[in-house]
Amino acid sequence: MKRGVVGSKIVSNSNLSGIKGKQVFAFLTLSLFLFSSFASVTAAPVEKEPGASTYAFFDEWPVNASAQYSHDGTGVNIGHPGWGAAGSQISRVSTRYPTTDGESLTFWDRTDVPNPREISNALCHENQTHPDSRGLSDYVWLWGQFVTHEMDHTTTQDGRTPDQDQPDTAYIEIDEDDPWMGFSGGLQMRFFRSMVINGTGSGDSSNQREHPNTISAWLDGSVIYGNEQSRADWLREYSGGRMKVSDFSEGDLLPQADYENDPTTPGMSFAGFNFSNSFVAGDGRANEHVALLSMHVLFVREHNRLAEAIADRNPNWNDEQIYQYARHINIGIMQSITYNEYLPSLGIELETYTGYNPNIDPTISNEFATVAFRMGHSQIGSFMLRMNETRRPIAEGHLTLREGFFDVTPIVDEGGIGPILRGLAYNVEPENDLYFVDDLRNQMFGPPGAGGMDLCAIDIQRGRDHGVTDYNSVREAFGLTRYVNWSEITNDIEIQEMLNSTYPDIDSVDALIGMLAEDHVENSSLGPTMHLILKDQFTRLRDGDRLHFESQFSEMDNIRNEIERTTLADVILRNTEIERIQCDVFYAEEVLDEMDCSLPNKKVTDGDSNNNQGNGNTEGTVPLTYIFPLVLIIMILALVVAMMLASSWMKDESEEGDERAVAESDLQDNLTDDEEASQPLLFGRNGREMPHKVNEERKFGR
Ligand code: HEM
Numbered sequence: 001m002k003r004g005v006v007g008s009k010i011v012s013n014s015n016l017s018g019i020k021g022k023q024v025f026a027f028l029t030l031s032l033f034l035f036s037s038f039a040s041v042t043a044a045p046v047e048k049e050p051g052a053s054t055y056a057f058f059d060e061w062p063v064n065a066s067a068q069y070s071h072d073g074t075g076v077n078i079g080h081p082g083w084g085a086a087g088s089q090i091s092r093v094s095t096r097y098p099t100t101d102g103e104s105l106t107f108w109d110r111t112d113v114p115n116p117r118e119i120s121n122a123l124c125h126e127n128q129t130h131p132d133s134r135g136l137s138d139y140v141w142l143w144g145q146f147v148t149h150e151m152d153h154t155t156t157q158d159g160r161t162p163d164q165d166q167p168d169t170a171y172i173e174i175d176e177d178d179p180w181m182g183f184s185g186g187l188q189m190r191f192f193r194s195m196v197i198n199g200t201g202s203g204d205s206s207n208q209r210e211h212p213n214t215i216s217a218w219l220d221g222s223v224i225y226g227n228e229q230s231r232a233d234w235l236r237e238y239s240g241g242r243m244k245v246s247d248f249s250e251g252d253l254l255p256q257a258d259y260e261n262d263p264t265t266p267g268m269s270f271a272g273f274n275f276s277n278s279f280v281a282g283d284g285r286a287n288e289h290v291a292l293l294s295m296h297v298l299f300v301r302e303h304n305r306l307a308e309a310i311a312d313r314n315p316n317w318n319d320e321q322i323y324q325y326a327r328h329i330n331i332g333i334m335q336s337i338t339y340n341e342y343l344p345s346l347g348i349e350l351e352t353y354t355g356y357n358p359n360i361d362p363t364i365s366n367e368f369a370t371v372a373f374r375m376g377h378s379q380i381g382s383f384m385l386r387m388n389e390t391r392r393p394i395a396e397g398h399l400t401l402r403e404g405f406f407d408v409t410p411i412v413d414e415g416g417i418g419p420i421l422r423g424l425a426y427n428v429e430p431e432n433d434l435y436f437v438d439d440l441r442n443q444m445f446g447p448p449g450a451g452g453m454d455l456c457a458i459d460i461q462r463g464r465d466h467g468v469t470d471y472n473s474v475r476e477a478f479g480l481t482r483y484v485n486w487s488e489i490t491n492d493i494e495i496q497e498m499l500n501s502t503y504p505d506i507d508s509v510d511a512l513i514g515m516l517a518e519d520h521v522e523n524s525s526l527g528p529t530m531h532l533i534l535k536d537q538f539t540r541l542r543d544g545d546r547l548h549f550e551s552q553f554s555e556m557d558n559i560r561n562e563i564e565r566t567t568l569a570d571v572i573l574r575n576t577e578i579e580r581i582q583c584d585v586f587y588a589e590e591v592l593d594e595m596d597c598s599l600p601n602k603k604v605t606d607g608d609s610n611n612n613q614g615n616g617n618t619e620g621t622v623p624l625t626y627i628f629p630l631v632l633i634i635m636i637l638a639l640v641v642a643m644m645l646a647s648s649w650m651k652d653e654s655e656e657g658d659e660r661a662v663a664e665s666d667l668q669d670n671l672t673d674d675e676e677a678s679q680p681l682l683f684g685r686n687g688r689e690m691p692h693k694v695n696e697e698r699k700f701g702r
Contacts, residue, residue, distance in 0.1 A: 174187040
């Protein structure tokens with residue numbers, strides 16, 4: 001909701017029917033009282049106490065122009081400027097599964113290997129969510145997704161091949177007996193094959209298809225700032241080093257798309273789902289769901305917070321200097337969170353950093369992007385919790401995963417990003433295993449039969465599309481032994497049997513399925529093959545990056561230390577109205593008293609003229625010096641009139657003998673704090689009561 005609309009929403013929501021004369025007046029007076037109290041709150045939104053140790057830093061200018069990441073990833077390695085650049089070819093560690101003509105999916109067209117939907121039904125279906133046994137929170141999957149959108153994007157041919165009559169497809173057959181998606185006569189799930197590197201896959205078995213990574217591979221903040229100069233330019237405000245934002249009562253959000261009036265607006269994926277509301281970000285996938293969008297908002301706010309702190313301390317710096325410096329620090333923070341919080345939470349410990357190595361090629365591998373890192377798809381739960389500061393559900397309730405797909409209203413109209421960010425830290429994510437929740441496996445981006453897709457089946461098909469070889473051969477390519485028995489993959493006898501009855505033999509298993517089925521490495525949430533592939537990719541991205549923060553700031557202990565000790569919890573606390581959260585948000589916490597990181601919101605005092613939601617934007621606000629006394633007088637007057645009228649109204653009511661003593665809504669208002677606290681959470685974590693309505697959802701759309 002845009003600033004200034006708050007009051008009208010309250011009044012228009014009220015039900016006035018059945019209330020007469022004096023009551024209407026009393027009601028309006030009370031409304032005025034409530035509104036004026038509320039207005040005094042919204043007119044004095046939150047800013048963080050600037051004295052807090054982690055709040056503001058940096059007043060040096062150590063970064064020179066040649067030491068900046070380009071937007072498209074070129075030039076990070078001076079000797080190999082194309083390494084990691086947008087558009088470069090995705091690499092292979094294992095040999096591509098050969099096809100006779102270089103194009104088809106021949107191996108996987110074997111009749112004894114089931115189609116991806118059959119495999120998904122047999123192996124990826126779950127009746128009940130299994131929470132992560134190490135207590136990981138929803139931030140683990142979300143950070144994984146945010147970071148993958150930083151590193152790789154294999155675009156498909158859907159709408160991107162103007163020179164071709166028809167994009168290449170490999171639609172997935174859905175049987176008419178399919179228990180969730182079955183329709184009379186059967187269905188096909190749309191599947192567009194990936195874009196290919198020009199000149200590859202030209203119909204000759206010696207020239208197999210290869211695929212481009214359309215974004216920069218480096219952890220270079222492209223998810224925030226864009227992968228090409230034009231997008232990066234569009235996202236900038238060109239004033240004070242700031243990024244563009246749109247001004248909402250819940251705090252700054254991303255800039256909004258306006259394709260009609262501004263043809264330079266960068267494209268966003270699936271914008272058609274909610275075209276008019278779509279936000280614009282560095283990565284085109286930002287609107288995919290509300291949690292992802294919240295993370296984008298957080299890091300744009302952090303950029304602007306840094307920019308303001310830098311500008312304050314360095315009044316002579318120009319927009320470009322401030323922007324580049326804030327960008328550099330923000331990227332460092334993202335890198336640090338990835339290496340110091342996210343990967344350790346998964347149980348991945350990299351070798352100690354020994355400095356930049358120009359011989360290391362960071363290129364994203366197929367085994368990583370097309371297979372192993374998709375493991376995050378199994379860590380996603382059916383619900384996104386939305387909590388207030390006392391960690392109770394907000395009035396609008398939690399969201400199912402699918403309610404958050406490509407819909408910005410939960411953020412725009414229902415309290416901003418704060419409730420979502422609290423919920424992510426509160427909830428234990430599902431275990432990394434074979435199972436995908438129903439919203440991803442049957443209803444991704446629509447109900448079955450009406451656009452609904454199966455992400456497990458699509459992931460399998462994408463592996464086949466890219467010619468990724470079988471599980472055992474991928475293991476071998478990474479120096480691991482080939483397995484002979486199902487029991488070597490997992491101790492779980494049920495899963496062994498499921499694998500055995502789905503695949504003809506152990507050498508036919510799709511790489512993703514084999515990896516998801518693996519028992520986890522000790523103190524890790526990953527099986528050994530996945531663990532190795534992630535470790536390899538993230539090590540190469542760190543050690544082969546000349547501009548990685550530990551290399552870039554190696555001589556500047558104060559800056560490097562500040563970046564290193566900044567956690568995701570700090571970024572959340574600095575940039576939202578959230579005052580308290582656990583210091584390591586990658587582990588779930590439900591007890592408020594255990595949430596030991598805090599950053600108080602600034603107390604409103606007379607003379608504070610620049611408070612607004614902790615993002616430091618002062619434009620368009622009226623100084624409280626003028627508002628406060630006025631609001632106080634209105635409140636006192638309104639209260640006196642309301643009390644007089646209310647007493648007369650109550651007298652009338654009792655004289656009329658009306659037994660409508662307590663309105664239903666009053667019952668809720670009259671709950672004591674204790675009673676309110678004893679109301680059950682919508683989906684309590686204790687006892688894992690997150691309902692998974694598979695049976696009802698099965699009927700959906702049939
Ligand atoms: C609600 C959350 C998510 C949704 C709806 C989602 C959806 C998708 C979709 C539709 C694709 C493209 C599939 C294809 O056509 O091949 C994809 C790709 C991918 N996803 Fe997710 N995803 C989510 C979360 C995650 C998470 C948590 C991770 C990792 C931790 C992840 C990692 C990946 C990777 C590595 C790719 C391939 C990227 C590329 O190179 O193109 N995703 N996801």
